[in-house]
Amino acid sequence: MVGDHVTILKGKEVHVKLLEGSTEAADAVSTTFGPYGKNVAITMKYNVPSVTKDGATVAGFIKLKDPAKNVAAQLINQAANKTAEIAGDGTTSTSVLTLGIVKRAFKLIEEGVQPMQLKKDLHAAMPVVLENLRAESTPVRSENIKSIALVACNGDEAMAN
Numbered sequence: 546m547v548g549d550h551v552t553i554l555k556g557k558e559v560h561v562k563l564l565e566g567s568t569e570a571a572d573a574v575s576t577t578f579g580p581y582g583k584n585v586a587i588t589m590k591y592n593v594p595s596v597t598k599d600g601a602t603v604a605g606f607i608k609l610k611d612p613a614k615n616v617a618a619q620l621i622n623q624a625a626n627k628t629a630e631i632a633g634d635g636t637t638s639t640s641v642l643t644l645g646i647v648k649r650a651f652k653l654i655e656e657g658v659q660p661m662q663l664k665k666d667l668h669a670a671m672p673v674v675l676e677n678l679r680a681e682s683t684p685v686r687s688e689n690i691k692s693i694a695l696v697a698c699n700g701d702e703a704m705a706n
Contacts, residue, residue: 554613560651566614570607570621571644574600578637580696600637601629617647634697 554562576583577600587606588594597603604622609615624643625636646667654660685693694705 552612559613560654562611562613563617564647564651566609566611566617567621567644567647569609569614570604570618571640573607574603574621574625574637574640577603578641580700582637600640601625604636604640 573585576585577598582598584596584598585603586594586596587603589606595602604625607618607622609618621640621643625639628635628639650660650663650667653663691705695702698704
């Protein structure tokens with residue numbers, strides 16, 4: 546097509562851009578992490594700014610100008626959305642953990658691990674990780690719901706109710 550600009554990245558260039566995009570996205574989302582998380586202001590063209598402490602909302606609005614970085618940011622967003630879909634919460638944790646996995650994966654690849662083998666190993670480890678999470682988790686009981694909601698709402702009693 547006339548006017549389209551295509552940039553082809555290979556090897557280390559790709560890793561650098563993907564790592565930068567993952568880091569930018571996870572850093573923006575991680576600001577909201579936990580009960581002491583901070584608010585994030587989001588502005589959109591022609592819209593009134595919005596302030597939120599919801600990691601999923603922040604992740605959903607991230608659009609990076611650099612296309613290669615944006616691919617990584619959207620992968621972080623997909624991981625967060627999948628967590629929200631399955632668990633209803635934990636999007637910020639997912640973003641932070643995904644960044645950790647990305648950083649470690651690129652380090653292993655630089656050390657010579659084959660990317661497809663790394664992918665197979667990650668998939669093989671998943672059942673073990675899930676089983677450990679199940680073993681460590683505490684079921685939510687109806688008497689705990691209000692205290693959990695209170696933390697999620699930054700201590701706003703009316704919203705938690």
